Amino acid sequence: MRDGVGRLQRVVLLGGTSDIGLAIVERLVRRRRAAEVVLAGRDADALEEAAERLRTCGATVGISPLSATAAGPEVAAAVRATLDVRTDVVVHAVGVLPHDDRDGDDPGLATAVFDVNTTGSGVMLLAAARTLQAQGHGTLVALSSVAAVRARPDNLVYGAAKAGYDALACGLADQLRGTGARVLVVRPGFIHSRMTATHDEAPLARHPSDVAVAVDRALDRRDGPTARRIVWVPPAMAVVAAGIRTMPGPVLTAVARRLEERGG
């Protein structure tokens, strides 16, 4: 339960080894006295390692199994198992980013990206949102991406998959209005992390801690008709995204090619 000065009690991270997710959780533990943390994910060893780090910050950390590629009902059940009525924040940070820009040419890879980023993640969002809705409080932080605003030629499948995820998250944000629970859709640009380690840095690149600060700030603003539902990291990314979204196709292709050449 959130207290009178915005401190939290229980935080759940779906995708418990995500660099961004862990940065957010660590900030909530340090700054908002979130004493109970649950890390849910696949890799038990990596989860335990992350849990140990959070324990040194003073949190009690539990670990729970969760796989995005399991059958839908199984995924939903695994999400529900991590939640109880005291949960204040659920951070959803599950996703894969293909190493190859031409993910559109590899049907196996494309399937994996859609399976994890859209299908499995979507089921998780739905399960978490329904549970928060029933308990009448709590915030679901959905880590989308600036890629979701348009499936660009250089990240076709990832962009399309994230667009589906983003649409679902935004729809849930609208649907949960007035229930006491809310959804915060976070759209970071390029973030330095394990997931992007093999990728070329894009303009306006930031670190996981910057996402954590942005999410923390958004949690300061309490829910209400005017509360923000979308968080851009950095904030300037909102302008870039508006540009990307409205750019004529030929220009977008040319810019993408130019960036690729510069990067290569």
Place this chain on the structure above:
Amino acid sequence: MADVVAPTMPGAVPPGADRVTSFGRALRGRTTVAPLDAGAVATTRGITRGSGCSYGDQAWCSGGLSWTAPVDVRIGTDEVDVGGGVVLRDLLRDLWPLGRTLAVLPGSLAVTVGGAIAADVHGKNHASAGTFGHHVLGLDLVTPSGRRAVGPEDEAFRATTGGMGLTGTIERARLATVPLASTWATHTTTPVTGVTDLLATMEAARADHEHVAAWLDLVAPHVRGIVEATTVDVDGPRTDAMLPSPPTVRVPPLPTSLVRRGSIRVANAARFRLARSATTRVPLTSALFPLESVGGFPHVYGPTGFVQHQVVVPDGHDDVLVDVVACHRELPIVPALAVLKWLGDAGPGHLSFPRRGWTLAVDLPASGPGLGDHLDAIDQRVAAVGGRVYLAKDATAAPGAIAAMYPRLAEWRRVADDLDPDHLVTSDLDRRLGLRRPGIEVADA
């Protein structure tokens, strides 16, 4: 690896559309407010909601139901039989013309009888009159395991007075009434500078006044305050026109907070300088119920609201009280309103707040997580000498801190579990502090 306890959610209800806030507006929730229904209490998560005067999340259940109790009044010669939802102000308006009153009255008359029992409230005369619970003759309690008539000798009574509504809904209560000779009071004000002198002046005032409290100015360069001592006149007159009435002035919602260090400094200085050492005859209502004069005053704190932090420091630990005052003065947040009172012996309930000692209540703008860490430090200091925070005011306590402050918590839990084995009666406060069920940090220390 820590085991994560995942309590089940029996009887989940569809989210309601009713928006509720704490009295200080710092906490908000969504719940379905509904009239008490004994059948539904047995199947649905919920808590009783009175007038919403608690300073935190005591009186609602997010995603659950928030019950309202009946409001009928039956007046006997020396007792009243009232619904739990009856507002004290309304009850007094019935009683005072008959020459009767209640022995214990809190500073706000907007609270309900059920709320007053659930918080086991006290007045400025706690040292002589005890708590509200001391004057309750019997209760009708609606619990998930059925309706029960409960008397002062029952364990369920001790668990319910001060039990924050977590043993079930107080449907009816029989309260003892006492004679009211006059609606006038003799009121003595004494401006004092320095904490030690304040405490000494209050101790002296206690000797010949029933009601003693001090207003403190914590933003002045030196701590100062006004000791206010009140005694109800014994020889009348009783003026019906001087009945407690709802506030005539209301502060509207404001877009921003008016509470700044500068504004509070000016207001406090004015109040202190205008105060004279004097004894006057004043209407009882204005002497005892300061919160009744202006409605909606939490709005001056703007949209983020305020929290009230109230602790009791046990007798013999004045040094800790001085430390707590110093802590509040060092805060980057302005301690806008501070009230000091002396409490007598403990109340009847397992979780009754009072115990012999000084109690300090401070209103603080709910500015953000940083404030919470300061209050945690104060809580620890107070708990170390056997003091405690007032659950009816709490909005920030650490879940693990409560067991040390309330040594009878385990006993209370056992009685509450008997009345409500499935833990259907729950509030956001209950979940936040792990009152009915200990949180995992206790199990995994």
